[in-house]
Amino acid sequence: MKTKNNLTLGIDIGGTNTVLGFVDENGNYFAGSSIPTNSTKDVNNFIERLVKKIKLMLNENGAAYNFAGIGIAAPSANYFEGTIESPSNLKWGNVKIVKMLHEFFEIPIVIVNDANAAAVGEKYFGFAKNMRNFIVVTLGTGLGSGIVVDGNLLFGENGFAGEFGHTIIDHKGRLCNCGRHGCLETYASVIGLKRTVYDLLSFYNYPSVFRDIPFKNLTGEMIFEHAIKGDQIALKAYDFTGEKLGKSLANLVACFTSEAIILSGGLLKSGDFIINPTRKHFEDSLLKIHKNKVKIIKSKFDDGMAAVLGASKVILNEINGKPYIKKVPVNE
């Protein structure tokens, strides 16, 4: 009797949307879908909607497979505890999400940091396939980073390495959700872009459509839309954001000497509006030995999908006896 092939589900829980998709054992992915995260509502509401969605996807696509595991990608994920630990962009506090999902699915489930999952996705399915040293930067509600060194994800001493979004670029700068001032993500993210629009409205006196829009209502999509139409404030906001990001990436490359930076997340929907100024200021700020050697690339995946694929790969590896974080004794 032929046994069915394994199927894994990847889930990326973002500040706005939660993206889902299946990956089979051959690395083919399909049935990509999403639900709103809506973290202002109770977490049980989210779990209920998520489980319903998963069951629907299984009904439509799962029959030919053995549903083998779920990999979750989320901010502030604790792999060892199976929890999401009060990230600033989700309002649920601490969530024992692996335990909660185990009540509905009696299969292996793991949770990993979203930007790290995206880095795994890029390594196995994206433009980083042949790279050993690269960095994935996700520009969404916040700024996440997954750093690959010599083919391996960088975890650091406690698994929380790669908080590039919380490197401080201006100690007297914008208040960050982390309680400090001037973190990079307060500038280089969708929310950062939005904050920059209002800063520029205060600084310049150009006419701009944004003068009619309250802070609360402005979205990244609207800024993109009006940049296309030539709104001066929108264009300057992208330049400012790209400058902060490009200069910071140059410092990161001074430390890591990566081959490429892969940009992803909601902000990348704006394409060249954000990529061009980022590249310019990056290149201008590099050490001579790095100039013209480090690529800045847009991910080949839509928002969230790299993390979905990466989380799927992580759970598949676990099932095959390859743990995501190996605890190695000192001086082995």
Next chain:
Amino acid sequence: MKTKNNLTLGIDIGGTNTVLGFVDENGNYFAGSSIPTNSTKDVNNFIERLVKKIKLMLNENGAAYNFAGIGIAAPSANYFEGTIESPSNLKWGNVKIVKMLHEFFEIPIVIVNDANAAAVGEKYFGFAKNMRNFIVVTLGTGLGSGIVVDGNLLFGENGFAGEFGHTIIDHKGRLCNCGRHGCLETYASVIGLKRTVYDLLSFYNYPSVFRDIPFKNLTGEMIFEHAIKGDQIALKAYDFTGEKLGKSLANLVACFTSEAIILSGGLLKSGDFIINPTRKHFEDSLLKIHKNKVKIIKSKFDDGMAAVLGASKVILNEINGKPYIKKVPVNE
């Protein structure tokens, strides 16, 4: 017949002094010595003095051993080419130093980056013995860094990773030898401290002994000496230097989540004058998850000795068939 034990020589070529020392197979080190580097003179003059010194040391200590190899630590070292590649703090241009020394010693010789050598020294002989994630920062004429991730040195794509001294902390800041503005090493180094003294002389109007000393004549030792005597400018210069260094180290830890930062180099002769403000601003600037978890330690070794020991260890490993940089195929 009993064969003699292997003896290796470590050499650290610094901007001011070149430090030498022997290490036996059991990791014991002895006969530490030094010569002035004096890179304003011809490199042949340096090699001549270096070879003379090595021969003297061998005559005094080498008889009982088999002299097996030389490990050199230097700034801008190219391990693959055996060269020193025009570092800003040595005036020799490109130097084929391994080839030059091979004319005098027909034994294995390698050259490695000085801060990386120091990191190896700290890992095998110093306070980092039981650490898997730590960073060595050498504060001398410039600022070097050796970064250890998961027990391995970070090389990056081309072996030039760890240029933490050339992360830009102020794009309108001090001109750096690299041609850019505001690199960390223009603030956090012996030369940076000296530049700060003159900046502070221009800013304040306190009386200070430094008002009588021309820029060219001022040394790090003199600043230390007058800090002890309570000179306001000297004390403020240390605080300013520690602030720049501490804040930058906090950003580095956000990316790497290291267990400890080990400080070494000439600036550390000033002890608490530099360590205390560095620790204060580091701790104040850390992300909450890192607070009170990352140690800042002074190296247990005198200036240059960690790199001497590390370079010795590297050549001993090479002799034992363990190459320093392994070239690994992509997707192995």
